[in-house]
Amino acid sequence: MSHAVHGPNWPARFGIALLAVIALAVAVALAVTIGEMAIPLDTALKALGNGLFDLDLPVSAIQQGVIFDYRLSRAVMAGLCGGSLALSGAILQALLRNPLAEPYILGISAGASTGAVAVMILGVGGTAMTVSAGAFIGSCAALAVVALLAAGAGGASDRVILAGVAASQLFNAATATIVTTLASAEQARGVMFWLLGNFGGVRWPDLWVATPVALLGFGICMLHAKALDAFAFGADAAASLGVAVMRVRIVLFATTAVLTAVMVSIVGTIGFVGLVIPHAARFLVGAGHARLLPACLVIGAIFMILADILSRVLVPQQILPIGVVTALFGAPAFAFILYRARTPA
């Protein structure tokens, strides 16, 4: 929680914000220069100038295309996705008072992918329904299933995780059924690759959806930072501190559902980021949400951009699904958190 004693310390805040921007810039710079085609930084900067400010600097058309249309959009999307998932994890952990809560483990990502697949393959909702909207309906359905199961099982915070496991299985089964019975072989291959998380297909138009959603979601979460702090001792304690528990829960669960749905609809399901990043961020900046949420956004973004670079260079000539890379880091971290959160015998 914030330890600033008298008012905000503006120079320190500015310094931290500057540091975050620099770290993000470095991550993006690495992402646009590293790859099968290594591109020097000055060429990358020129290409950036051409793309963003319509300059006419000398860069070969291929390099321009690779940097601006392929790698930069991909890096920005990775950043938005990592930040959004980490933010969702922090919110779910606070509201459910469970250190293992996150969109992937709770089945919200699985629900979103079922919704997205239903739109993509079955054409549910006709032309009016976008893949993102389908994913949102799916993620809300998963949240509802988890809430009902958890409430039916007694409502304790450890039940939520069990309910999430059940919901994941249910929605993954639904997705698999749709894909195996109704998709063409080509569709099925594409969907399976997308399901494991894939930034490959990302182009600028995807960002016109993802950017406002991520920033708006972040803004809504920040407005609730103090309310989230008040949940430390449970919902009754929060209510007795003047927090409108029902309203806060509805607004923030909906926000995490939207964030998860939009990211899943563009890049597929990516696990563990929502789990691991909030814990790392808490370790760095403490448990107060006014600091934790921005830290999650930035660290999540940097982590995902770096994970994406790894996914491109780890195996030569091949791209690993991003979910595989995050799981390589996430699974050991998950084990560590389980160990830390064990109840003393």
Add this chain to the structure above:
Amino acid sequence: MTLASRDIRWSAGGRMIVDGVTLEAAPGRMLGLIGPNGSGKSSLLRLLCRLRNAASGVVMLDGRDIARVPRRDLARRLAFVEQQATTEIQLSVCDVVRLGRTPHRAALASWSEADEAAVTAALSRVGLEDRHDQLWHTLSGGERQRVHIARALAQEPSELILDEPTNHLDIQHQLSILSLIQRLGITCIVALHDLNLAALFCDEIALLHEGRLLAAGSPETVLTEEMIRTVFGVTVAIRPGATGRRHIEYLIDTGRDAARALEGAKG
């Protein structure tokens, strides 16, 4: 008059838990709520601070129906200390006490001098000013309860509701917590298990049995041998104690009665 309930009822799972309770807390006094396990003490306290909504009847704060008071305004008037609330999050003592300022701060407001002053004052009133930075999970049960009370005081309430604040504490800490509450000088409603502690510290006592209020008034009028036998099923002898307050002695009969008496005394 400060906090009062009029004929409030609340049920859960088809069972009436609080059944038509009309109760009034006198300003600045300590009201003890006693009754056997499952008599509805905790539920009644939660209704009084609107953590649950009464199915019928009203709870009034200065003559206003609390169901119509915005929750944040209510939290600046009325604070609640739960029984044994804990957290897995790494928080320091002052982090926890700072939570008490939540209802006083706008969504994006920064920490103010008034907030800091309230936290410092609250910590010194519970005698933990030197524990400011200690981590919550390293505190003993008695210290945790003090921190919760400090958190409640940081809300700057005029009414404080406490649900069995002495549960699971040793006798020294039970006495020190209760005398701390007694000295606060604000209206307190405290659920208590121990009849002697209730007699020792409370200005008034309300006796709850199966969701109904059986008696309310001074300890002398409520804590009678007859009443305790009826409600708790225990035979007692009551006489003036060395403190000038009433002292309740549990009389243990033979056989079955003894077992029942023991269970009643424990529960």
